[in-house]
Amino acid sequence: MPLNKKSEAQIKTGKRLIIALSIIIPLAVAMLFKIKVEGYDFSFLPPTYATINGITALVLICALVAIKQKKINLHQRLMQTALILSLLFLIGYVLYHITSESTSYEGAYMALYRPLLISHIILSVVVIPLVLFAYFNAWKGDFEKHKKWVRFAYPIWLYVAISGVVVYLMISPYYGK
8 A cells, every 4th residue: 555545444543553552651651660570680771771762862863864855765764763762762661660679869960850850751751642643644644744743743752862861871870779
């Protein structure tokens, strides 16, 4: 089926899936702090998923450059890569938090850390439907709607990726204490 010829059933299913994921993912992540699985050591994951966040930010910037240069296929591949990286981040984050106790920031920059962390958390929830609907509109060939969603999704996604790295760098000295 050509890119811009999606059936009504596919479109309806896609919208429902995006709405479901936009609700399920944040709820599942929130429940992580109540669930602990003993006997596994995933303490190596925070620097790994922080690195994934950093790479995601770089991929997003490259994708923006690619589309500005009208390199559509490269842009598509980069955006698919960013989605896969975000999924890998989420898997690593979940594995770490269901097997490890939360780490508290104890540094001198609490006035910076706390608002950064709170904005990162809130926007990481907000960005899910924005990114998925932006991608969905590109998938169905509606590039005008795609651009409208991207206007909001892109800067928030980039902020979440970068702020995730900064949050990690700020809290990393307190892991295992």
